[in-house]
Amino acid sequence: MLTNCAEGVLLEVRAHPAAKRNEIKGCHNGALKVYVTQAPEKGKANKSIKELLAKSLKIKSSQIELVSGETSSSKKFLLRNIDAEYLKNFFT
16 A cells, blocks of 8 residues: 655555545555545546545645546555655554
8 A cells, every 4th residue: 555665655545536525434455445525527536535635644735646547546646755654654
């Protein structure tokens, strides 16, 4: 789920757009399950996921970048200037 890299940490996400509410529901098969109310059109769900991650992790949304999976439910986000140990506290 978390992979250290030179620029920060890569976070694997399993996206569930068009949900009833925005929430993070833990991990499954090595990916963080993220539910957002936005529909998966024109990047709206990706933006909502990014905002939800930033709010939940208490970091700036500018520190989060989608690096793969723009149109897929399996995504990878790069979290800049953050430590994997810090993130593990949120997901355990």
